[in-house]
Amino acid sequence: MSTDCLNCPLRSLSIFSEMTAAEVDFMRQFKSGELRVAPGTPILSETSRSPQLFTVLSGMGLRYKTLPDGRRQVINFLMPGDFIGLQGAVAAEMGHSVVASTDMTLCVFQRSEFLSLFQSEPQRAYDVTWLAATEEHFLGEALASIGQRSAIERVAWGLSQIWERANRLKLTEGDTLDFPFRQQDLADTLGLSLVHTNKTLAKLRERELATWTDRKLRIIDLAGLRGLAMAGKGACLAERPLM
Amino acid sequence: MSTDCLNCPLRSLSIFSEMTAAEVDFMRQFKSGELRVAPGTPILSETSRSPQLFTVLSGMGLRYKTLPDGRRQVINFLMPGDFIGLQGAVAAEMGHSVVASTDMTLCVFQRSEFLSLFQSEPQRAYDVTWLAATEEHFLGEALASIGQRSAIERVAWGLSQIWERANRLKLTEGDTLDFPFRQQDLADTLGLSLVHTNKTLAKLRERELATWTDRKLRIIDLAGLRGLAMAGKGACLAERPLM
DNA sequence: CGATCTTTTGACCCTTGTCAAAAGTTGTGG
DNA sequence: CCACAACTTTTGACAAGGGTCAAAAGATCG
Numbered sequence: 001m002s003t004d005c006l007n008c009p010l011r012s013l014s015i016f017s018e019m020t021a022a023e024v025d026f027m028r029q030f031k032s033g034e035l036r037v038a039p040g041t042p043i044l045s046e047t048s049r050s051p052q053l054f055t056v057l058s059g060m061g062l063r064y065k066t067l068p069d070g071r072r073q074v075i076n077f078l079m080p081g082d083f084i085g086l087q088g089a090v091a092a093e094m095g096h097s098v099v100a101s102t103d104m105t106l107c108v109f110q111r112s113e114f115l116s117l118f119q120s121e122p123q124r125a126y127d128v129t130w131l132a133a134t135e136e137h138f139l140g141e142a143l144a145s146i147g148q149r150s151a152i153e154r155v156a157w158g159l160s161q162i163w164e165r166a167n168r169l170k171l172t173e174g175d176t177l178d179f180p181f182r183q184q185d186l187a188d189t190l191g192l193s194l195v196h197t198n199k200t201l202a203k204l205r206e207r208e209l210a211t212w213t214d215r216k217l218r219i220i221d222l223a224g225l226r227g228l229a230m231a232g233k234g235a236c237l238a239e240r241p242l243m
Numbered sequence: 244m245s246t247d248c249l250n251c252p253l254r255s256l257s258i259f260s261e262m263t264a265a266e267v268d269f270m271r272q273f274k275s276g277e278l279r280v281a282p283g284t285p286i287l288s289e290t291s292r293s294p295q296l297f298t299v300l301s302g303m304g305l306r307y308k309t310l311p312d313g314r315r316q317v318i319n320f321l322m323p324g325d326f327i328g329l330q331g332a333v334a335a336e337m338g339h340s341v342v343a344s345t346d347m348t349l350c351v352f353q354r355s356e357f358l359s360l361f362q363s364e365p366q367r368a369y370d371v372t373w374l375a376a377t378e379e380h381f382l383g384e385a386l387a388s389i390g391q392r393s394a395i396e397r398v399a400w401g402l403s404q405i406w407e408r409a410n411r412l413k414l415t416e417g418d419t420l421d422f423p424f425r426q427q428d429l430a431d432t433l434g435l436s437l438v439h440t441n442k443t444l445a446k447l448r449e450r451e452l453a454t455w456t457d458r459k460l461r462i463i464d465l466a467g468l469r470g471l472a473m474a475g476k477g478a479c480l481a482e483r484p485l486m
Numbered sequence: 487c488g489a490t491c492t493t494t495t496g497a498c499c500c501t502t503g504t505c506a507a508a509a510g511t512t513g514t515g516g
Numbered sequence: 517c518c519a520c521a522a523c524t525t526t527t528g529a530c531a532a533g534g535g536t537c538a539a540a541a542g543a544t545c546g
Contacts, residue, residue: 065387068473073387087380090373095380118369122361125368129361130333132375137330137338139382144308144316146389147434151502182524191390193503198526213525214511230311394534425492436535441494443534456493457543 002034003057003107008242010057010081015168016242026121027243030113035106039180043106044085044098051111053085055243059104060180064188065096074189075139077162077181080169083131083243089114102180109243127241134240141232146191149229154190155200157229159210163219179217245277246300246350251485253300253324258411259485269364270486273356278349282423286349287328287341294354296328298486302347303423307431308339317432318382320405320424323412326374326486332357345423352486370484377483384475389434392472397433398443400472402453406462422460 003009005028010016019027035054037043044050046065061078075096078084088094089111118125145157166177187197204210209225211218219225246252248271253259262270278297280286287293289308304321318339321327331337332354361368388400409420430440447453452468454461462468 065383067387067391068475071391073383073390075383075386086372087376090369090376091380093380095383115369118365118372122365122368125365125372126333126358126361129329129368129372129375132372132379133329133333136375136379136382137334137336139379139386140308140316140318140339143318143382143386143389144310144314146386147316147431148310148314184524188390194524195504195526196502199502202526232311427492437492438494438536439534445494 003105004028005031008057010242013081013168013170015238015240016081017239019242023121023124026117026124030109030117031107032110032113033108035104035108037100037104037106039100039102041100041104042097043100043104044088044094044096046094046097049088049092049094050085053083053089053109053111053114053243054106055109056080056082056084057105057107059100059102061098061100061102061104062181062185063096063098072188073191074185075142076135077165077185077189079165079171081240081242083128085111086128086132101185124243127243130241131243145229151190151192151196151200152203153229154192155186155197155204156209156225157231158186158190159204159212159217159219160222160225160229160231162217163222163225175219177217177219178215179212180215246348247271248274251300253485256324256411256413258483259324260482262485263366266364266367269360269367273352273360274350275353275356276351278347278351280343280347280349282343282345284343284347285340286343286347287331287337287339289337289340292331292335292337293328296326296332296352296354296357296486297349298352299323299325299327300348300350302343302345304341304343304345304347305424305428306339306341315431316434317428318385319378320408320428320432322408322414324483324485326371328354329371329375344428367486370486373484374486385432388472394433394435394439394443395446396472397435398429398440398447399452399468400474401429401433402447402455402460402462403465403468403472403474405460406465406468418462420460420462421458422455423458 005024011019034057035043043054043061056078058080063075063078063084065073065075078098084098087096117128145154149157162179163172163177166172171177183197183201184194187194190197192200201212209221209228211220248267254262277300278286286297286304299321301323306318306321306327308316308318321341327341330339360371388397392400405422406415406420409415414420426440426444427437430437433440435443444455452464452471454463
């Protein structure tokens, strides 16, 4: 009972660009199956090359790297529509691991068929490149955050970033988002200690910018958050491709 | 008097993958000219979308982002063979600026012809994606460095990183590399203050791991540096495409 | 040979990390 | 349905890594 691309629940979201019937058809054939996993399940590992690529259909997860001594850097929060495994498809190393934080459903693609995409579907190939370049753009932002911003600016940046992504995916309800991560995850994302992240969240609460309790992230003053984070104009991405 | 791709001085380096005659031919036609700039010249700006893409033929530069209040995050040091401007080619925003640190020569490509690459040169399209994915991989490493490592680990990581890139490009002479940047540039790369970067470099000198004076970076104990940085096994990239 | 830029040093202190423990939550099995 | 274990969040006390400020010492360049 795997989802048919024809009825893909993501594709109809307005942030995803339209696909031609031919493209949908290609994706139906490219998609080799569906993967359902429980929270905590590792999906990709930096140590082993996976023969698969995935698109997140539902649920959330984490992309991260670990240093030899165990320190962890979270690269990104995974949300529906995210395409993962590209690094493993083109290079020998994956470079990062992926783990599920909630129940997740993922579309599965075979790496062996990835080349055919370039040979027969130039538009889809372009879209893959678009996604890679956009991810690179995001990582540059993240680098600037961790490298240059103070703790409270980082947390403000992180929360507004998450909010805006989720909002475009219609995962928000009013000013609230179901946010299944732990404070440790955010700390590892922002290069802060758990304790300091906790205290910084308390400050945002006091300032009435945002609250995060009980897996619910509530954004009270988005403009205030973004101002504090000195976020740029926010790349109001009109559309993005969906793989 | 611009360099003919047939005689490209980079292509013969062993790190760059072989190109078929047809590919070289395509590149000759794709290349629309050459740009020569002096140190300090801005090449791309995060505020304006450039209609061009570039490959660094010679010289070094910096890719960086600036926050609204002026803080600067260096994303990467640019070396020969680096392909820049992809973000501007696929997205509306460039996302970062590029400036020359030495005299530089760059191959120029027109964004308008970029699409044709996907339509008629699947292998070259794949190579572009490969480069984007590899850059993403590197930025993940950088994120882990800035987010998780201590000052001395970061500097050790940064220097060994630079060394290995330059070494593969045959830019090193013995244990020495001509390295045209300022300490401020390294500080802005690693998310450290200039003063602390300076003091940390002094520690590496005392420990006899590396020295950097007079624009000369000298690596005394690469294994020691990498150990200190807890670098992974270093993605011994056999080959990479050259655009 | 000044004017300007970069590197180096020292003094001071603030932001953030570490340690420890309490309080609150979640899940499990009897 | 309770009791206990395991995990996560919250607080407080304290320490330190790294930032800021200031100024001297070197470079670089016209």
